[in-house]
Amino acid sequence: MMSPESILATLDPLALTSSSTPVRREQTLADTIRWRYQLLTDAEPALMRRMAAFPAGADIKHIDEVCRPREDLGLDLINGIGRLVEHSLIVSDDAHGAPRFRMLETIREFSVRRLDESPESDEIRNRHTATFLAFLESVNPHLEGPDPARWMDILEVENVNIQTAFDHAVATGDAEAAQRIVALAWRFWQTRGHLVAGAAAARAALALDGSPLIIRARAIDAAGSIAYWMGDSAMTRSHYEKAVTLRKEAGITDGLARALYNLSFPVSDEDGVEASAALLDEALALASDAGDRQLTVLLHMSLSRSWLRESPEQAIKHADDAIAGSDEDGDPITAAWALNLRGVAHHIAGNDRAATADIKHALGVFLSLGDLSGIAVQLTCLAEIARTTGDDESALFLVGGVKSLRGATGLGINTAIDDTLREFTPATNIAALCDHLVAAHDRGFAADLDEVTSVALAWEPPIG
Template sequence: MKLLTKGARDLPERQRTLRATMEWSHDLLEEGEKVLFARISVFVGGRTIEAIEAVCDAEGDLPMEALDGVESLVDKSLLRVEGIGGEPRFVMLETVNEYARVKLEESGEAEALRRLHAQYFFSLAEGESGTFKGGGRAEWFQLLEDEQDNFRAALSWSLESDEVEFGLRLAAALQPFWTRRGHYGEGRRWLEDVLEKQGPASAVARAEAQNAIGWLAQWQGDIERASNAAEEGLLLCKRAGIEASVTNHLRILVGFTAEMLAHDYKRANDLFEESLELSRKAGDKWTTAASLLHLGDVEDEQGNHAQAVELYEEAIALCRKSGYTVLLADILVNLGYTRLLQGDYERTTALCEEAIALYREQGYRYARIEFPVDNLGWAAWLRGDEEKAEVLYQESLMLCRELGNKLVAAESLQGLACVAGKRGEIERSARLFGAADSLFRARNISHLPAERALREPYLKAALAPSNRAAWGAGSTLTFEEAVEYALSGNQSSLPALPRLEQPSTRE
């Protein structure tokens, strides 16, 4: 851009010609077009006509109709149209966009436009985030996918401008999108950044952000980080006297992590019961169903499978009646695992296949699907279908690698260890068990007796003194190395998974 703006006389002719061409094109614009041309550069990657009107003419001071100006800039090749067939998006070549940004800076409107841009995208995220509980609108999530660069720009602006409250609220509002699309890592990084930023912010905004990062960490299997976030968020709510939906969500997350990390079933049960009582009083059916789900988990982990099924079934009925599609799928997965422990492998398969169909229907490409796929692997294994189990475990691992979910990956590694053990590949089995054990230990997670029983007698063989070296070698593998080793077996029948997302400049 320096070549376009500084005009050094010793520049090569080609570069001076490019700058002159840009200036010539700009000089030919009418005054209203010049204003729009500069303002439109505040967007990153692309923009819709609705966004252009909302941001570039927020004060009604654009000297021309925004749509007329956009059409004129397209006619003059300063904008191009993409997305014909859906909602059109207007894109500038990066060289043109940078020149327009220079004009925006020269106009003195740059900071005001960046604020308007950030506020518009905040309203887009916050205005529809409530649809997540009811399943959400697939088109909304696709719109957010298309606008990722603009959301990143808005979050960057909040950090650079010390708009801490705004950054916390925007990042929290984006959590349902990051969850659904499997952008756990990016979401957590933004949330960590805004939470670390010093500045004035309300307790509820900080609690919402802690809740958001806690659930993202939980879905990645990072239970300790989820626990820290949940405890801090709930403490904020108590100190500030906040009793809102976020408080109940934090209660549930604290209870979940207490159950997972310490097997503190009493504390978990008390928190879930409190959440259930308060949500019923408030008429919050989604949190009521979520509380029932987690109460079922507590019963299940203590071996009270019949009681767990009753609680799951009550939650399922509420979700079906209220249209909570995603939560319904989550409960079906957990019920499927309970049925697995009860020996009803066919029912496990049916429940987990229904859950996958619901996730797919709601636009989930990867996220959450690793859970039912791993369950399906164990159902196939326990039915005696070794080959199908192997394929499912490997599919689960591929999903976990994309999502960074080390906890479910450890479960699938143990499944493949059982397959190897049955085939007489004892050293490979011990390596895989060792790799899985290392991941569990890193997450401070231990197996319940019922879960451990599923892995016998192959776990016992892998623990034999003669296999200590192989176990130890497996335990030193990194997550990526462990997955690569596990997938080095037969992959001929595995479907190829595309990469989850292209890394952003930030990543």
């Protein structure tokens, strides 16, 4: 039996002699793949055909779960993969210290055709969807734990498989699977800059009927959160209100406290502190009854946000409570957002040095997590502090950097960037600024993320 390590040692990518024309080369390639496929014996062609279900390859565990070589084919998995490697029909990559096996694109196209022609095509693709839905279920609790960056990186590796699993669920009308994937994947999409794809997935999933109400409610929660991070306030409120109403009408308490917490954000922005506080009091009572400590911490964050304008001191107090609770729980993401809120409260209260320290601390955390949304918000806050303390050039440099990041990720929450620009010119027209400020903005827009965040972390408000 070949070990994964010995398989890695046999890798030799498909080598083809050159031909005089593209058509000849393509024909030579197709003939070579077909010839090597025909050299396979017993159940090996079936294993290769089934592995075509993975558009970006997979690790041993997922290959075993989808292809089931021993149960269905009487084939040892490691030996079967070894044979495919020997014939240069699959190659291996290393991801997070474990081998992943994938097909080169032309070979996969050949194998997909074989899978499509087989009577087992639907079954294999159903298994693929079930496997990556279970994978998302297993990873999701870790995203709010002590090492979320590691798990986000793992999700990034499997992002194409997750999208493929989702697409199959939608294509087959499997509302439950599609909506569960949206509910489980939205935080990853938000954090790693896949908001546009996430919004499209949420729309497609919610267009399907037939799922249990609690599954649909969770997908509506996710759709509201995606809309929030894209800056669509009307859609945010609509989804969050539906999520609360659906649960209350159906007598569903699962997730109701979190749904009320979500709804408090647009309500606070549009209706004020009192309306938001009523939702948060209801949510806090539910969270306390359920012993949900993590949600209690989040509710302190929402209270901090609600009090920012009317009482920065109250906002700081609630942010302190959220920081203490998230530090105790080992939750760096929540701690970083609480630091951001405390920093904004310090800025409103006129203490820009404390504000800058908190926001730079939060920026460092989000950089370590690879959280693009968090990074963009901290850069926005630092740009506003720079503007209000008279450092227009630094402010415009950071504004340019955030605008570039927003364009790449679909992030729309940073309306403060537009507000900052309006302070420089009512038409928010960069060209109306003086030349050195236009140049600062353009440098920020053209800079890579490392350069922009390095400038931000080094920046300090002027003394006095």
